[in-house]
Amino acid sequence: MPLRFLYPVLLLFFPYLLRAQTGSRFTVSGYVRETGSQEALIGVNVYLPGTTTGTTTNTYGFYSLTLPAQDSVRLAYSFVGYESITRTISLRNNRTQNVLLTPGQALAEVSVTAGTLVEKVSETPQMSAIDVPIAQIKKIPAFLGEKDVLKVLQLMPGVQKGSEGQTGIYVRGGGPDQNLIILDDAVVYNANHLFGFFSVFNGDAIKSVELIKGGFPARYGGRLSSVIDLNMKDGNRDKLHGEGGIGLIASRLMLEGPLTKNHKGSFLISARRTYLDIVAAPIIKAQTQGQTEAGYYFYDLNAKANYDFSPKDKLYLSAYFGRDRFYATDKTSNTDTGLNWGNTTATLRWNHLFNQKLFSNLSLIFSDYKFQISAVERSAQDTEVYSLYYNSGIRDFGLKYDFDFYPAPQHSIRMGLQSTYHRFTPSAVVLQNAGINQSIDNINTIDVLESGLYVEDTWRPSSKLRVNGGFRLSYFQGTGVGYVRPEPRISAALTIKPDLSVKASYALMNQYVHLLSNTGIGLPTDLWVPTTDRVKPQQSQQVAVGIAKDYTDKGLALTVEGYYKQMNNIINYKEGASFLLINDPTGANRVRWEDNVTAGRGWSYGGEFLLQKKIGRLSGWVGYTLSWTQWQFDELNGGKPFFPRYDRRHDVSVVGIYELNKRITLSATWVYGTGNALTVPVGRYDTYRPGNAVVTGGMPNSAVVQGLFQNTRTVDDYGTQKNTFRAEAYHRFDFSIQFHKQKRTHERTWEISFYNLYNRRNPFFYRLESVPATATTNARTALFRYSVFPIVPAVSYNFKF
The missing domain is CATH 2.170.130.10 (TonB-dependent receptor, plug domain)
Structure with missing residues (x-):
């Protein structure tokens, strides 16, 4: 994104910078961290009790509040799950006030008053x-x-x-x-x-x-x-701490502690690995009498380090690395097959405090996703006669520069820019066939640039109205194509009575990367591809309205929202196409992936209800969704609208957590959802091909022709309409009980859980199958429902030290 677009934004807020230097107003700012670990706390409320004047901490725990000069100012700090505190300071000059919050008692009953509420959904302009x-x-x-x-x-x-x-x-x-x-x-x-x-x-x-x-x-x-938006822990600055667990399929371990004796930095490293391969491999080998070796495992690693070079400069380095791998060796056919995929991310961030009102963060970002299929066939002499490697992936190099500016209590301004260089590999095929002396190395890479410039202001024009208005300018440059698109955003909350507000929002979004999927369940075989000269960016417009109510005496928050969203230029595979057809290694002509997709539009609307309780002895939520989603493509379903797979009319979830005492925690969930919209076979027929005809019989008139047709296979007929079949409703009840034991130096927890406790056979897929004749019925073809998980018990052991 050209930097010239940033200059008008800076000029727009220049009057605030001038005003900040004049008048009898001073700023109190600082960081809010957790007692002991010194972990920065995100979203802590900092406010003047009994007023609507306040702010919240940003992603790095920083806050800033500018107030009129006075001898004594009382500030309150509150956050979910922590004990609220107040500080009284003299504000005759700019002040730095760092604060430590202590985690609250888990079993303490919560008594919340209007002046000390931890969090109010009715007061924030953000909705949804x-x-x-x-x-x-x-x-x-x-x-x-x-x-x-x-x-x-x-x-x-x-x-x-x-x-x-x-x-x-x-x-x-x-x-x-x-x-x-x-x-x-x-x-x-x-x-x-x-x-x-x-x-x-x-x-x-x-x-x-x-x-x-x-x-x-x-x-x-x-x-x-x-x-x-997920944020990793920074790490414990006070002392070495660890936690982990041993489960049925995986174990994990996390260590965190100070980097130096002066407690200016910390580190965190966390690892997890499954042992499915260790358990399953001997079973597979025994069942195949040693002719097949196969296994699957995944692992991931999180690491983070940070250091404070000065009160104004902090450095963070975080990384994630994870892999999934499936492998199989068949000795009877002398073949090796493999499937593996994984992510790698790394972020280097520099926080700089220009002054008490202006905070900045510069991020250098790397992200890499890879997927690979391999197949190797060997001869009896153990020489490679055939090999196929299919690769797909996306690699990003990004830069992001953000500013948080707090000119006055009525304004909290964020602005910045970001730019990402994408390299897509939608298909890379390496094929070698020694038998015909053939070798194809087909690697397609697509390089594009995606950028954005934004500014937003959380504005409080009055005690009853809060607005978050923003504007984003997105920019995309690919091979032979470029886009500059504006994206206005606004959301507002109007307080109509204490703890009750009406909210509304509008957002226009653009998307320049797409996922090609013919499964609908997000498998790693799905392909990430960019906008091109033939595939336009996706775009959506969404409007939402609702109410938000806080029940301060009970610690409850209620939100009810209705929304309407329209989506344009969404893409899908054409009938019969898949990623396997994008490149045909044996074909004479290459086929671009754009030839296999079609563009269309979609719309979704509905209502949502959420009653949530985050703290107290009994916590959890009740949620309900009523929604409709439809798609329409000129080249699919005869151009008629249809319900996509994940359209669900009703969706209910009930989650409850109850701290029975300090040693026992009970929790349960119950979910219900209308069945998915599916395309299932409506019938089946046999296909034939010409065979080798043989004429029998002594005379032409009595000749019998045998083998004129050869039965090849049975084909399912899916009809002409998409997703007209509704699967049975999905519902499930899960339950767990945790037993805690606090020792002097460590804590341990045993957990027993049951997934799908009442053994509901939920549908996973449907298939036509032949049913043989019986004494009372004729042979027929019927649609069968297949399920995956019955009741699944599990036991795990968790520890902290």
């Missing part, structure tokens, strides 16, 4: 945003005991689940590629392990997670449907 405390995530029942951030987000209204057990996220009618998933400023493109049954995010290393479904702040761009 949800955050879940990590402490809650660790207590919610999980599949096979593996705590998963993305699966918890699936329990929120407006977020549709994919297939049984999958971590796919479908937000307000959008596909999995329309979610911007960020880990410490780095984009994660495929956030799945084990073909989508687990996410790549290890809860031990995560500090916070926020989901935004609409009313997007201008600082976010590049996707249509949601932002999932």
Whole structure:
């Protein structure tokens, strides 16, 4: 993005900088951290009790508040799960006030008054945003005991689940590629392990997670449907600390501690690995009598380090590395096959405090996603006679420069720019065939530049109105194509009575990267591709209205929202096409992936209800979604609208966590969802091809022709309409109980959990099968439903020291 676009933005806010130097107003600023660990706390409320004057800490725990000069100012600091405190200071000059907050007692009953409320959804202009405390995530029942951030987000209204057990996220009618998933400023493109049954995010290393479904702040761009912003822990600056766990399929360990004796820096390293390969490999080998060796495993590694060079300069370095690998060797056919994929991210960030009102962060970002299929066939002499390697991936190099400016209590301004250089490899095929002396090395790379410039202001024109207005200018440059598109954003909250507000938002979004998928469940075989001269950027416009109510005496927050979203230039495979057809190694002509896709439009609308309680002995939420989603493509379904796979009319989730006492925690979830829209076979028929005819018989008139046709295979007929079949409703009940034991130097927790406790056979896929005749019925063809998971018990052991 040319820097000349930044100059008008700086001039726009120049009067604020001048005003900041005059008048009898002074600024109090500082960092809010956790007692002991010195972990920076995000989103802490800093305010004057009994007024609407206040602010919140940013991603790095920094806050700034400019007030009239006075001898005594009382400031309150409050945050979910921490004890609120107040500080009284003299404000006759600019002040630095760093604060430490202590985690609250988990079993303490919460008594909240209007002056000390930890968090009010009715007062923030942001709507369609949800955050879940990590402490809650660790207590919610999980599949096979593996705590998963993305699966918890699936329990929120407006977020549709994919297939049984999958971590796919479908937000307000959008596909999995329309979610911007960020880990410490780095984009994660495929956030799945084990073909989508687990996410790549290890809860031990995560500090916070926020989901935004609409009313997007201008600082976010590049996707249509949601932002999932995750931040890793910084690490304990006080002393060495660790935690981990041993489960049925994986174990994990996290260590954190100070980098130096002066406590100016810290480190964190967290690792997790499954042992499915260790358990399954001997079983497979025994069942095949040693003729087949196969296995699967995944692992991930999070690492982070930070150091304070001065009160105004801080440096952060964070990284993630994860891999999935499946391998198989068949000795009877002398073949080796493999499937592996994984993500690598790294972020270097420099915080600089220009003055007490202007905070900046410069990020250098790297992200790399790779997927590979390999197949090797060898001769009896162990020489390679055939090999196929299929590669796909996307690699990013990015720069991001953000400014947080606090000119007055009524204004909190964010502005900045970001630019990302993408290198796409939508298909790379290496084929060698020694038998015909053939070797094809086909590597296609596409280089593009995606940038954005933004400014946003959280403005409080009065005590009853709060507005977040923003503007983003997105820029894309590819081979032979370029786009400059404006993206206005606005959201507002109007207080109509204490603790009750009406909210509204509008957001226009553009998306320049696309995911080609013919599975609908986000497998690693799906391809990331950029906008080209033949494929336009996706675009959406979303309007939302709703109410937000805080029940301060009970610690409850209620939001009810309605939305309408329209999406243009969404893409899908043409009928019968898939990624396997994008490059045909044996064909004479190469086929561009654009030839296999078609563009269309979509729209989604509905209502959402959420009643949430984050603190107290009993916590959790109740969510409900009523929604409709439709797509329309000229080249699909005869040009008629149809419901995509993840359209669900009703979706319900109930989550409860109860601290029975200091030693026992009970938790349960119940979910219900209308069945997915599917295309299933409506019939089947046999296909024939000409055979080798043989004439028998002594005379031509009595000749019998045999073998004129040869039966080749049975073909399913899917009809002419897409997704007209509705699967059966999905519902499930999960339960877990945790037993805690606090020792002098460590804490241990045993957890027993049950996934799908009442053994519901939820549909995973449907297939036509032949049913043989019986004494009372004729042979027939019937549609069978297949399920994946019955009741699944799990036991895990977790520890902290």
